[in-house]
Amino acid sequence: MLFADVLQQFKAGQPDQLQIEVPEQWGQGRAVFGGMASALALAHLITELPAQIPLRSVSVSFVAPLNAGPATVSRRILRQGKSVIQAMVEITQQDQVALVLLASFGAERPSAYQIKAEAAPDSGTQVMVLPKQGPAPEFTRHFDYHITRGSMPFSGGTGTELGGLIRFAEGESAAVGVLELLALVDAWPPVSLTLLNQPAPASSLTWTIEFIQPHQGVETKALTTDWWSYLASIEHGADGYHHIEAKLWQPDGQLTAISRQTVTVFA
Numbered sequence: 001m002l003f004a005d006v007l008q009q010f011k012a013g014q015p016d017q018l019q020i021e022v023p024e025q026w027g028q029g030r031a032v033f034g035g036m037a038s039a040l041a042l043a044h045l046i047t048e049l050p051a052q053i054p055l056r057s058v059s060v061s062f063v064a065p066l067n068a069g070p071a072t073v074s075r076r077i078l079r080q081g082k083s084v085i086q087a088m089v090e091i092t093q094q095d096q097v098a099l100v101l102l103a104s105f106g107a108e109r110p111s112a113y114q115i116k117a118e119a120a121p122d123s124g125t126q127v128m129v130l131p132k133q134g135p136a137p138e139f140t141r142h143f144d145y146h147i148t149r150g151s152m153p154f155s156g157g158t159g160t161e162l163g164g165l166i167r168f169a170e171g172e173s174a175a176v177g178v179l180e181l182l183a184l185v186d187a188w189p190p191v192s193l194t195l196l197n198q199p200a201p202a203s204s205l206t207w208t209i210e211f212i213q214p215h216q217g218v219e220t221k222a223l224t225t226d227w228w229s230y231l232a233s234i235e236h237g238a239d240g241y242h243h244i245e246a247k248l249w250q251p252d253g254q255l256t257a258i259s260r261q262t263v264t265v266f267a
Helices: 003-009 034-046 138-142 178-186 215-220
Strands: 017-022 055-062 069-080 084-093 096-106 143-149 161-168 202-211 228-238 241-249 255-265
Touching: 003 034, 003 178, 017 034, 034 055, 034 069, 034 084, 034 096, 034 178, 034 202, 138 143, 161 178, 178 202, 178 228, 178 241, 178 255, 228 255
Parallel strands: none
Antiparallel strands: 017 069, 055 096, 055 202, 069 084, 084 096, 143 161, 161 228, 202 255, 228 241, 241 255
């Protein structure tokens, strides 16, 4: 099932607690791909919020594996002011909380300070393509990857960076909004896996992603089939936990999102 088709189950006017179907063919180890799980939660939330107040930040805790099949998504507005909205979403499955998402929305404010982010780094000329068959997780078939910095997963690399270009695979052509951005950022394997010389489990414990303006205008300028630039680095790793910072740039080189993850590595 295509990403856009999955999100068709969310519409304005639905109750705060909603029964949904978590899709098949989006697996990642024991659970559904984290970018899809997060998008399911956020999709239920944004249908009831003012479109003129942009999403600024999302924090996700992956509490338990979310599997394909029926689940319940529940939203709650924690506080709604004139310019800022704070909200929470839970996804439960078989009476177990699987995911908790906190979202912060904020309207633009007048400011004398404008600090421009760095443009996307040079993608380089050496390209490694992540295969769609073999040991790669099921969900990766929905994306195309050109790795231009770092090593392939489980290749015993020595660097702490991983990056390159990413887009949704053929057939997924659509305008890009915040839900698609969640998927594009989280679709990359953790840098940690490039250090290993054989397959081993790893999973996200927490994830925070901040959306940079003018991403709200991206919907009219970029498609899921355009190439987006990505670069991640391990800032610290020890005791089975790696702290990873990453950035995503839209096709014209402007910074779109900043991501931080705590990843558990069982190796």
